[in-house]
Amino acid sequence: MKIIKDSVHDHISVDGVARDLVDTPAVQRLRRIAQLGTVSLVYPSANHTRFEHSLGVYHIACEALDHLGVEGKQADRVQAAAMLHDVGHGPFSHNLESLTHRRTGRYHDDVHTLLADGEVGDVLREHDIDPDAVADLVAGDGRFGQLVSGELDVDRMDYLVRDAHHTGVPYGTIDHGRLIRELVFVDDELVLDEGNVQAAESLLVARALMNPTVYSHSVARISKAMLRRASERLLESPEADVDAATLQRMDDYDLIVALRSCEATQEFSRRYDQRDLFKRAVWAEIDDVPGGVIEAEHEAIREFEQDIAVRADVDPSSVILDVPSRPSMTESSSRVMVNGDIRRLEQQSPLVEALRAAQYSQWRLGVYSPPELQERVGHAAVDVLGLDIDGALVSEVRDGLDTTLDQFAE
Numbered sequence: 001m002k003i004i005k006d007s008v009h010d011h012i013s014v015d016g017v018a019r020d021l022v023d024t025p026a027v028q029r030l031r032r033i034a035q036l037g038t039v040s041l042v043y044p045s046a047n048h049t050r051f052e053h054s055l056g057v058y059h060i061a062c063e064a065l066d067h068l069g070v071e072g073k074q075a076d077r078v079q080a081a082a083m084l085h086d087v088g089h090g091p092f093s094h095n096l097e098s099l100t101h102r103r104t105g106r107y108h109d110d111v112h113t114l115l116a117d118g119e120v121g122d123v124l125r126e127h128d129i130d131p132d133a134v135a136d137l138v139a140g141d142g143r144f145g146q147l148v149s150g151e152l153d154v155d156r157m158d159y160l161v162r163d164a165h166h167t168g169v170p171y172g173t174i175d176h177g178r179l180i181r182e183l184v185f186v187d188d189e190l191v192l193d194e195g196n197v198q199a200a201e202s203l204l205v206a207r208a209l210m211n212p213t214v215y216s217h218s219v220a221r222i223s224k225a226m227l228r229r230a231s232e233r234l235l236e237s238p239e240a241d242v243d244a245a246t247l248q249r250m251d252d253y254d255l256i257v258a259l260r261s262c263e264a265t266q267e268f269s270r271r272y273d274q275r276d277l278f279k280r281a282v283w284a285e286i287d288d289v290p291g292g293v294i295e296a297e298h299e300a301i302r303e304f305e306q307d308i309a310v311r312a313d314v315d316p317s318s319v320i321l322d323v324p325s326r327p328s329m330t331e332s333s334s335r336v337m338v339n340g341d342i343r344r345l346e347q348q349s350p351l352v353e354a355l356r357a358a359q360y361s362q363w364r365l366g367v368y369s370p371p372e373l374q375e376r377v378g379h380a381a382v383d384v385l386g387l388d389i390d391g392a393l394v395s396e397v398r399d400g401l402d403t404t405l406d407q408f409a410e
Helices: 014-021 023-034 037-041 048-067 072-084 094-104 114-118 118-126 131-138 142-148 154-167 174-179 197-215 216-235 244-248 251-262 264-274 298-312 351-362 369-384
Strands: 002-006 011-016 184-185 191-194 279-285 321-323 333-337 341-344 364-369 392-398 401-404
Touching: 002 048, 002 142, 011 048, 011 114, 011 197, 014 023, 014 072, 014 118, 014 174, 023 072, 023 118, 023 131, 037 094, 037 174, 037 216, 037 321, 048 094, 048 154, 048 174, 048 184, 072 131, 072 142, 072 364, 094 154, 094 216, 094 264, 114 131, 118 131, 131 142, 142 191, 154 174, 154 197, 174 184, 174 197, 174 369, 197 333, 197 351, 216 244, 216 251, 216 264, 216 321, 298 321, 298 369, 364 369
Parallel strands: 191 333
Antiparallel strands: 002 011, 184 191, 279 364, 279 392, 321 364, 333 341, 392 401
C-alpha cells in the first residue's frame, strides 16, 4: 500500500491494481497536464494537475464502493477506471479536444486502445482485469459506469472541490461525503436516496457558479481560443510535422516547446509566455447573435473570421471568433428519490430553471484581437455576423463601466 498526502483529501491510501497503475507512464504523464489548462493565467495558484485529480477520483470512488458494499473484481475494475479516467486527455486538458476530435474522431474518454496497449494493459491483465471492461467504465457504460462518468459521478465530486481549492474561489465547495453516503442503486440506476434533493442541488449550484467565475472566465476563454488557433496552425505547418494523434499524446510541455519551435506559431508562443493576450473586440449576448452563427461548424467560423479580417482590413491572424455551444446543464438530470419515486432533479427542484436562466444570461460570443485593433475588428464583426449592436459589448471594461459598440458608431 502507498499513502499519498493530498491537498484536498489529506491522506489517500492507494492499494491493489491502482497502486501498480500509479507508476505506469500513462498515469505519470498526467503530472504534466494542468487540470484547468490556461486558467492559471487568471488564477496563478491553479497549477494542479490531472495526476492529483485522478488520485482524488480514485479516493472518492473507494469511499463510494465501500458505502455501496461493492467488493472483489468489480471493485477492482471501478478503482482502475477511476485512476485511469483521464489518461486520454491531450495537453492542456479539454482545451484542444474539439481540434483533435475533428481530426481523429476520438474524445478523451475513448481509451479502449490506450488501455489495451503498453504497461497499463499489462498491469490490468496481471490483476485479471479486462482492459476493455475498464475502458467501458471510463466511458460511463453500464451500472458502475455511472459512478465513474455520470451526473452523480466521483469525477465531478473531486474536481469541483479541487478546482475551488486551488483557485481560491469558494463556489465549488460541496459536501461530497454526504453525497457518497446517500448514493443507492435502484433498478441499476444510480440515484440519491430519499431526502437529498438539496444535496443534488449543491452539485448543480457549485457547477453553475464555478462556470462563469473559473471555467469560462473571459481571460481563460481568450487564452484557450488562442491556444486552439496556434495548435491548429501547428498541425497545418509542414515545418512542424505534427499530426493530431501525436498532439493528443503530448503533455503541456511538449506542446509549448513545439509551438516555440515552429515559425508559424512563434508569435502565439511569445504572447502566451508573456501573457500578452488578445482582448475582447465583441462580447455579445445570446439573444443578439443569429442562430446561424451559434450553430456554425468550424469551417464556417473560419470563414466568418476571414470576412471580419477583410472588412476590418487586418491580417486574418488578428481575428479569433469564439462561439460557445448553447447553454446546457447535464447535472439537472441527476436522479433523486422522492416519496418512493425516482425523479429527475429538474422535475423536483425550482432551482434548476433559475440556474438555467442565469446560464443563458451569462452566455457570450467573443471576438478577440490585439488591443490596438479592437475598435476596427469590433465594428467589422458586428457587420459580418449581423449582431444586434445594442447588445454587443466591446471587449474592454474600463473603470468598471461596460462600453457598448453603439458608443463607437459613426
